[in-house]
Amino acid sequence: MDVSLLLKIAGIGILVSALCQILSKSGKDEQAGFVTLGGIVVALVLLVGEIARLINTVRNTFGL
Secondary structure, three states, X not given: XXXXXXHHHHHHHHXXXXXXXXXHHOOOHHHXXXXXXXXXXXXXXXXXXXXXXXXXXXXXXXXX
């Protein structure tokens, strides 16, 4: 796993957190929820490639 992936996910988390705080303080709680959901989806999309690589490594290791 690459350190850049961790930094990208951390950056997404910081950005989403800041946006949610700004939206919550301005009374737009519904949009803050959508921003949180979008941040989770983006982070999961980044992780899908790593999960696929992990599954392939396990398959190759055990000869499945």
